[in-house]
Amino acid sequence: MTLPLSVTGQQFIAGRRVASGEATLPGLRAADGEPTGYRFYPASREEAAAAALAAEQAFPVYSQTSPEVRARFLDTLADELDLLGEDFFAIAHQETALPLARLQGERARTSNQLRMFAGVLRRGDAFGVRIDTALPARQPLPRPDLRQYLTALGPVAIFGASNFPLAFSTAGGDTASALAAGCPVVVKAHPGHMATAELTAQAIVRAVEKAALPAGVFNMIFGTDIGAELVRHPAIQAVGFTGSLRGGKALWQIAQQRPQPIPVFAEMSAINPLLILPQALATRAEALAKELVASFTLGCGQFCTKPGLILVLRGEGMARFTQTLKEAVDQAPAQTMLNAPTLAHYQDGISAFEAHPDMQRLGGNDEAVRGQAQARLYQAPVSLLLAQDPLLQHEVFGPLAVLVEVADEAEMQAVLRAIQGQLTATVHAESDDGPLAQRLLPALSEKAGRVLFNGYPTGVEVCDAMVHGGPWPATTDSRGTSVGTKSIERFLRPVCLQNVPAALLPPAVQDANPLNLLRLINGQWTREAISPSVD
Amino acid sequence: MTLPLSVTGQQFIAGRRVASGEATLPGLRAADGEPTGYRFYPASREEAAAAALAAEQAFPVYSQTSPEVRARFLDTLADELDLLGEDFFAIAHQETALPLARLQGERARTSNQLRMFAGVLRRGDAFGVRIDTALPARQPLPRPDLRQYLTALGPVAIFGASNFPLAFSTAGGDTASALAAGCPVVVKAHPGHMATAELTAQAIVRAVEKAALPAGVFNMIFGTDIGAELVRHPAIQAVGFTGSLRGGKALWQIAQQRPQPIPVFAEMSAINPLLILPQALATRAEALAKELVASFTLGCGQFCTKPGLILVLRGEGMARFTQTLKEAVDQAPAQTMLNAPTLAHYQDGISAFEAHPDMQRLGGNDEAVRGQAQARLYQAPVSLLLAQDPLLQHEVFGPLAVLVEVADEAEMQAVLRAIQGQLTATVHAESDDGPLAQRLLPALSEKAGRVLFNGYPTGVEVCDAMVHGGPWPATTDSRGTSVGTKSIERFLRPVCLQNVPAALLPPAVQDANPLNLLRLINGQWTREAISPSVD
Known part of the structure; x- marks a missing residue:
């Protein structure tokens, strides 16, 4: 097999390919540990920081995009993954020894997962809108107008797993749910399948370009020890991880020791x-x-x-x-x-x-x-x-x-x-x-x-009802899941707007309900608009 | 004023009053720092452990109670608080220097908060039910029946604040939301208002008895340094805290250093x-x-x-x-x-x-x-x-x-x-x-x-839409709130039941929807029952 020239082993930073130093990380074949011929540049501290800052710079625009814009982006990304051909699977098989049929099934799962999050955005329940309208005549004190919705946490650092080089890696569930939530990402490419990661990242970059989104929405760095540096960077606001107890715990501890600690969802270990x-x-x-x-x-x-x-x-x-x-x-x-x-x-x-x-x-x-x-x-x-x-x-x-x-x-x-x-x-x-x-x-x-x-747990359905989570040490937070639509909540936080003028309200909480969301209004779930107040 | 004899200064453990050693903690008057005459027993390590174990023992029964049982309990507790009379307010005023009208207003807020959570339980949205029914004929693989609902985390340790001796203390928002979620609690009484805490705790114990719930649903210990011991106890599964950055961060670090780390929601510090x-x-x-x-x-x-x-x-x-x-x-x-x-x-x-x-x-x-x-x-x-x-x-x-x-x-x-x-x-x-x-x-x-x-932030409305939270150091987790109905989510985690026989399903996820919940079924929000499958 000839090597596709497009695998350069450089970092992905805001749509540019960047490298310094030497490409000292060789890709290895799973079957015999021999080099694949691809070499990758371990990211420097400066490159890790640049990736985090690129994500931070993209955040104000990306987090405010409409759900339809993000849904179309995720659909486009799914289509790009579906276009990956023989070369891609040959590399993925070389790097992981996973059979072709399994890799093709995993690709379908990965692109369908992206489409599922596009559906969540269109369905709109990830906004979690709760509105209590003003009660100006209430005694002893009036009630102000209060409107709660969920908003993106910020740039997310993502560490994929070796065992699912597509579905739990570069464009996997953590990336899909973070992007759906409105969070730019910085992926630390898994050292076990770096060429697979690079070709996947190229597909993501094409989707970012087609969707005309800020280039810093997606970034990826290579390296073995650079993950800690990434998690320490002040621009990073959350971490998604799938892997070993040792690895997950280490990143989680680093995240807790930051001047501003951040949430980490690490899926780590289970004997099931x-x-x-x-x-x-x-x-x-x-x-x-x-x-x-x-x-x-x-x-x-x-x-x-x-x-x-x-x-x-x-x-x-x-x-x-x-x-x-x-x-x-x-x-x-x-x-x-x-x-x-x-x-x-x-x-x-x-x-x-x-x-x-x-x-x-x-x-x-x-x-x-x-x-x-x-x-x-x-x-x-x-x-x-x-x-x-x-x-x-x-x-x-x-x-x-x-x-x-x-x-x-x-x-x-x-x-x-x-x-x-x-x-x-x-x-x-x-x-x-x-x-x-x-x-x-x-x-x-x-x-x-x-x-x-009366079944076996190895099948993990990707759907609304799935929970791929559990109490420590299965994960760092039993309130989350890394598979299924609920996983988006890991990267969202509530904000309440009090007496904000109508002209300044984001669409999710506007009276007219232009996004047709199911909202909790004065204690009732409804898709109705809010009628103009009579007082 | 004569001192009500009922303030004994002993721990509350599973409905019993327990003390060892000497009552070395004097209650102090806020106005002049002079003793109130009440004395309290600092809990021993054994007593802290006994309180945590009492909560653990109550958990299997309490967490499985129906929402209506818990709603009636919260209503009863609200009624008990509303019965607290002049003696109670006199003590609370002595201990905090807060004016009587303010304390009465705070009591109303506290009992209404409990009633609000009773309403949440009856409305049912805290179950977060998501069901994907089986698709036995799906290709290439059938889809199993998957039913997700939210369940109680476990016993919660609660540390109240000095500044709201009712609304953010013994029977305050953390206690109310944990009890609503199905979590027994162990309160560490605030050293600034121990008699107020004791009389409140007595009201809670009366409500537990009237509701015929396991006595370990509510426990309270006194002390100054015993909080760390409580958070370290393996029976404790979550922590709610309101107070200083220093205090919140210390407990949070202890919780992270446990062999099994647990979630801490600490509301700590803001300059607003x-x-x-x-x-x-x-x-x-x-x-x-x-x-x-x-x-x-x-x-x-x-x-x-x-x-x-x-x-x-x-x-x-x-x-x-x-x-x-x-x-x-x-x-x-x-x-x-x-x-x-x-x-x-x-x-x-x-x-x-x-x-x-x-x-x-x-x-x-x-x-x-x-x-x-x-x-x-x-x-x-x-x-x-x-x-x-x-x-x-x-x-x-x-x-x-x-x-x-x-x-x-x-x-x-x-x-x-x-x-x-x-x-x-x-x-x-x-x-x-x-x-x-x-x-x-x-x-x-x-x-x-x-x-x-165009307002001032000191009013915090207790309602569905409120967020009393925010990024570090305002809290330890910006995804939570300690005021409003969303605060219950801090103490709940999702569980997915796969192909569990109908006879064994909890009511929230049964086909017939006996709790009349709004559920996400096969991608649609509905209160409809699930029709029997035809295949």
């Missing part, structure tokens, strides 16, 4: 417990075991919502379940991981499990395949979970799961109290399990952002 | 800039000056939204404005502050202004009145603001304001960029000032939670 209740075990032991192994080895176990902890209530079917699990794991083929550091982390994770005296290995092919990961299944005594042993609380990114037998309902409730916050929790139950499932549901809802029945 | 535009100055110079002094000396300047920074665009009327300001400040009577430490802080603030070489004193009575505060007005060169001199960025709690003359629009925009986040920003403008006001409005909205025209 999956509970199997007695009737489900008795009637579906073999099928459950096979589906489970398929789920936790899917995409080499590199999903944020991989079910990593299998909690089975002891009962009829346990032996069949365990035996089938073991066989399926033994037969699971070795797979290439996203990159060499990810494989090394996975192997460190396996070593920690092997070294733990109470951890019993149940299955997994021992044959070493160069540069590939083998699936692993361990069994742990429930006492380890109840004692909050760190090894069982921390995510191992890769095709590894842990089976824990739980004696009874009381022990299951104790386990649910002992585990940390999660992105998901899953229950497998048949009709006779219903009352038990109902008693467990509150504890599951308390610990996870999403609770699902 | 007030802008006077040329035509307003020319036509209303004297009236503006008099109203302004009345506003920043109201209640001895002890409002979070006191206008502390007066920014005047130089022009016709400046001399009249300054002269009238000076006269009004000179004539302002001395007033008693909330307590001796508050007065000492105010005097420290004045000393810092007097010591600053560029700060010119414009007005204020010099006569020392024992235990009372005199109003002060200073003038500062605009260069100090543009240089972000710390003295001009930090709130001085008390009847002090700073006047700054600004040369032109460009300089005013530069000043707005230089100041920190604010609770409020105010503009005085006449019709000819309209275009200028319109150009300034985006910068004002970027810096403040509330922007008001």
Whole structure:
């Protein structure tokens, strides 16, 4: 394959390509760690600052654009992504080892996600308008005219994930929701797929130009250690992150230590417990075991919502379940991981499990395949979970799961109290399990952002109702989500205008309701205009 | 006056009164710092932990109560507050020096605030329901049934303010919104009004009993250094705070340093800039000056939204404005502050202004009145603001304001960029000032939670549209508010239920919509039930 010349490895700052120093960051092939031939310039401190300032400069204009202007921009951007061709997918596959069909599906998800936010802007519920009109005759004091709406926080720094090089990266959910909210962005390109990031960024720049928006609406810098510098920059007003607990926590701490701390939404870590209740075990032991192994080895176990902890209530079917699990794991083929550091982390994770005296290995092919990961299944005594042993609380990114037998309902409730916050929790139950499932549901809802029945958590639907979030350490703020339309709220804040003259009111809060928003007016939800006052 | 015997100074833990050690905390009279005769037990670490655990124990039951049950509880609590009589007000006046009429007005505000949250629960919009129904035939993959709703975060630790011993204290906005959200609370009683806090807490306990709720729904501890211990306790899942920058930041840092960090909403500090535009100055110079002094000396300047920074665009009327300001400040009577430490802080603030070489004193009575505060007005060169001199960025709690003359629009925009986040920003403008006001409005909205025209910010209406929040250091999270119905969102998080059997769904997300909520169903806002699927 010839290398597309357009990958220059320079920073994207307000529509210009900028570089200083040497292009010392080589792109690497996921399969063998060899160079792709592309080289990238690590951003200097000055370039990181310039990117943040470019976003700040674009903010006053971009944040005040109409929702229709932003919706058209997001549609244009989606179209640009859809035009990315074979070269793009070839590079993305080289950098991530993800199969072509998966990358094409992820591209569709990414462009549809942008179109979904265009729809949110046209539907208008992200404005959150609440109006209390003046009551000049009220005793003992008149009530002023008060009009609340949601407005953009400011420039957002975005750190994408390795495992979704499109949907959670340069043009992924954080970028889409920040741009929809009216926030310019500075993306720190993920070092695992820099050429993919660059080609995606070029598509975004084309969309910014076509939409005639300020060039600083989108910026991207390359580098490995420059993220901290970006988060420290005073122009940055929020951070979106998807990745490891260690990485997310580090950026979050930097954001808190600024003279002006800023909100960070980091989606970090989960072991995604999956509970199997007695009737489900008795009637579906073999099928459950096979589906489970398929789920936790899917995409080499590199999903944020991989079910990593299998909690089975002891009962009829346990032996069949365990035996089938073991066989399926033994037969699971070795797979290439996203990159060499990810494989090394996975192997460190396996070593920690092997070294733990109470951890019993149940299955997994021992044959070493160069540069590939083998699936692993361990069994742990429930006492380890109840004692909050760190090894069982921390995510191992890769095709590894842990089976824990739980004696009874009381022990299951104790386990649910002992585990940390999660992105998901899953229950497998048949009709006779219903009352038990109902008693467990509150504890599951308390610990996870999403609770699902009789399925597997690795599918994350992009829609209004999705929550991809959860209590720490799943995320830094359980009140947010990084998937679905509610994710826009992470980058919005309310402002109240009091007695502002009608001529100066923004469209969202004008009497005539020109944006046709659903608004809370004097305690009633309505799309009606506000009638002129008679007094 | 005889002391009501019912003030025992013990902790409130799950409906019981508990104390260990000695009652070493004396209540003090605001007017002269002399003991009121009441004494309080500083909570031990064990008592703080017991209060947090009591709240945790109440959580599973209380968080699952129906909105109508919680609404009736809040109504009952409001009624109990309204029954507080002369004894209560006499104590509150002793402890805070706030006039009786003011305290009565504040009580009405506090009980109406509780009733407002009862109304929010009955209106149902705090559930934020979003449902995407299953699409089993969708290609390439079916869509599962997804149902999102908002659920309580967990037990909340609450730290009230000195300046509103009812509305921002034991039964104030943080307590009301947390209880409405389904979160049990642990209040750290404000040391400046402990007897007021105790009598309020007794009213809350009566309401908890009448509503037959778990006793741990409400808990309160006394003490001065015990707050940190409370915030560190693993049972506590969120913090509400109103007070100083120093106090709020300290608790916020403790919350971030926990093994499981938790959200803190702290309302901390603001200088509340007030802008006077040329035509307003020319036509209303004297009236503006008099109203302004009345506003920043109201209640001895002890409002979070006191206008502390007066920014005047130089022009016709400046001399009249300054002269009238000076006269009004000179004539302002001395007033008693909330307590001796508050007065000492105010005097420290004045000393810092007097010591600053560029700060010119414009007005204020010099006569020392024992235990009372005199109003002060200073003038500062605009260069100090543009240089972000710390003295001009930090709130001085008390009847002090700073006047700054600004040369032109460009300089005013530069000043707005230089100041920190604010609770409020105010503009005085006449019709000819309209275009200028319109150009300034985006910068004002970027810096403040509330922007008001031709008024004074010290009135904070309790309603749907109010925002009492703003960017750091006004609060720790500009996405929240501590006044108004939106404040409930600080204590709620979304959960998504995927393919959960109908029989197990909570009422908010059931097909039949038994709570008659306005819900976002398949992209449409509706109160309709979901029809049974035909496939």
